[in-house]
Amino acid sequence: MRQRIEDYGIVGDLRTVALVGRDGSVEWLCLPDIDDPACFAALLGDERHGFWRIAPAQGGPCTRRRYRGETLVLESEWDTPEGHVRIIDLMPPRGRTPDLVRIVEGVSGRVAMRSEMVPRFDYGHVRPWLTDRGDTLLGSHLHGTVGAVAGPDALSLSTPVPQEVSVEDGAVHSRFEVSAGDRVAFVLTHHRSHEPEPEPVDPERALAATVDHWEDWVGRTRYRGEWPDAVRRSLVTLKSLTYAPTGGIAAAATTSLPETIGGVRNWDYRYCWLRDASFTLLALLGTGHTDEAKAWREWLLRAVAGDPTQLRIMYGLDGRRRLPESTLDWLPGYEGSAPVRIGNGAASQLQLDVWGETLVALHLARSDELAEDVDTWNLQKSLLDFLEGHWDDDDNGLWEVRGPRRPFVHSRVMAWAGVSAMVRGVERFGLDGPVDRWRALRDEIRTDVLTRGYDAERNTFTQFYGSEGLDASLLLLPRVGFLPWDDHRVVGTVDAVQRELSHDGLLLRYHTHADDRVDGLPGDEGTFLVCSFWLVDALHGIGRDAEARALFDRLLSLRNDLGLLAEEYDVRTGRQLGNVPQAFSHVGLVNSARILSGIRGPGTDTAGMHEHPGQ
Incomplete structure (x- = not known):
């Protein structure tokens, strides 16, 4: 069933904005900029037009969600019979290329998780060619990277968990489990296809930099009136x-x-x-x-x-x-x-x-x-x-x-x-x-x-x-x-x-x-x-x-x-x-x-x- 408009949260990097639903699905993201064509456009169609969902394997909407403090770092949590899991979504301040970082954190128990990414360029119209790019050392972990290319656009998805590329349906799947204290990161990076593929950002450093960025910006707000949180x-x-x-x-x-x-x-x-x-x-x-x-x-x-x-x-x-x-x-x-x-x-x-x-x-x-x-x-x-x-x-x-x-x-x-x-x-x-x-x-x-x-x-x-x-x-x-x-x-x-x-x-x-x-x-x-x-x-x-x-x-x-x-x-x-x-x-x-x-x-x-x- 289509999510309501109010079911979406946002993350962004001051050049573009991603819409994230209660079910853990990114259903709108224009790259590299907010007025460029979307690579995920399920918001205006269905899953055939591009999305990226990370959620417990059993599916369903999150139990609760919030922004971390007064930042634009979104935290969505699921309480499942097997345990409690949190997904942290963010777009760090833009470097050379835009990055969407998604960190899966185990809070309690052991929860089976699933990531499914269906990239579609040009507002869901163009199915890219998917390739396995091999492993990259990111921080202290080896991350496998899958690339998606069509025309001028290219995406790379890096994560330490195994990724299955389905050429038939143009999708990238990952199945994994998280226990209390585990943190599994996914980094999606966009670049122009004729340019060298950039190295993905370190997800934990990106999280820290994003929190610092927003806390510093909000700290410059001068407002002493009523309803300060809403303002x-x-x-x-x-x-x-x-x-x-x-x-x-x-x-x-x-x-x-x-x-x-x-x-x-x-x-x-x-x-x-x-x-x-x-x-x-x-x-x-x-x-x-x-x-x-x-x-x-x-x-x-x-x-x-x-x-x-x-x-x-x-x-x-x-x-x-x-x-x-x-x-x-x-x-x-x-x-x-x-x-x-x-x-x-x-x-x-x-x-x-x-x-x-x-x-x-x-x-x-x-x-x-x-x-x-x-x-x-x-x-x-x-x-x-x-x-x-x-x-x-x-x-x-x-x-x-x-x-x-x-x-x-x-x-x-x-x-x-x-x-x-x-x-x-x-x-x-x-x-x-x-x-x-x-x-x-x-x-x-x-x-x-x-x-x-x-x-x-x-x-x-x-x-x-x-x-x-x-x-x-x-x-x-x-x-x-x-x-x-x-x-x-x-x-x-x-x-x-x-x-x-x-x-x-x-x-x-x-x-x-x-x-x-x-x-x-x-x-x-x-x-x-x-x-x-x-x-x-x-x-x-x-x-x-x-x-x-x-x-x-x-x-x-x-x-x-x-x-x-x-x-x-x-x-x-x-x-x-x-x-x-x-x-x-x-x-x-x-x-x-x-x-x-x-x-x-x-x-x-x-x-x-x-x-x-x-x-």
Whole structure:
């Protein structure tokens, strides 16, 4: 039976992430990087598409699992009639090549174990050629090595226990037993097939180095608020999605996990979205991770450099702009949720809010005194020049609606926020620019939104001009300072969004339109977790703190046993939905915890960019 999305834990090396199920099976791993093709893709199909399971021979899910302290070292334990066994999974900090280390530790009794690896390159499409490479001295033990090669990719699996290569089914099998005190290691290494095969890492040294790495990183966290364990685990999760060479942060580790089981809204999230920039910067700056915030800002600057008319809503982890979308028809999809997609066609959409998000993010980075070069302000002015001429264009909106373009309220408000950030750049930092013209533009946008985006009869802002529908992004209007929290229009909007978009207390993004179709189908989706965190912030902002805390506690309860959140949650089935782990969900958790804890400064408020005009 297919494992639930919340049944997966993760390990990673800051360039890629492996998903490990409760049954000890690695069912998703892209190599060498997170947006490269998967060599284990059973997550989106079945065992024919690649997996690697190590577990007691009797099978079944683990009895319990946890991360070792505040690291990304995963420990899964089985209590069996014969004894107690533990599997330690990790990916050590990347050297020349990526390594996945799995250590089987006997705790008590004597337990029969089984390892079965079925590598399949190119997302389960290509069966590699398997060969026995002989023995290698690794540490103080001889390890037998099996190689797998196809096209540009090569894997080597090293272990001291005998390995049986089955050419017929393209699998590598090992059967062995562990008693109390035994430790049996497996090391899987990837390299390009035209390069010399690297020596596998020493598993015990790799374990020690990985623990030290994460303990050192978490030790730099500065957070003194409530829910510290949840916040630090979310920060570790965000760090795991960081692409170390560039500082980019992937939205999630997976592609095509569905927004509803059996549905067609299955997207590739292994890329960097500009819409996440300011929220992520706030979460990192507000918890002391200035190096990561700086790296993320530098990635942002490189990605958006160039002609502002060519700004994309998302980029590759290395900053590339072309992310062509295609389908993998040989994969049936998670629980039959097809098609499976790689790339993302939404990259070419017009989403005007990203110009505002980028300007706000760069302003916030300047406010927190991250070192910058002289060209940053010139880049901001170039972005604003485009926004000045296009802020009132119809666009696809924050949620990448694949229907017709519309005058989305959130897009207009973020354009306003971007202009406001530029005005503050002049007022606060003495930077150069036509500030009087920018102030007039700021006021023009604000007047337009208040006049055309607000429904006075219902006392709420609407999703787009002329619409009766609502959108959870409306909760962000006071967050960026468009109106104060105690304004009756803000309170009315919070009430309306909570009333009309709530599903058993959690929020949908919006109600899908008849013309908001994917592959000809309107499609359903679960409640969107970051929207519910925004509701936490909004309820706190309008003075309903007890209600905000109750909702936050409920959201914490939706995490899996390892503290991980996907993109969405299905209240009908009690299951997580969408790609996992979702950076936006964890950013929302961190920022909401800081807001509820009464922590001022980065991560809790962007409204200080300007003053509220009394209108």
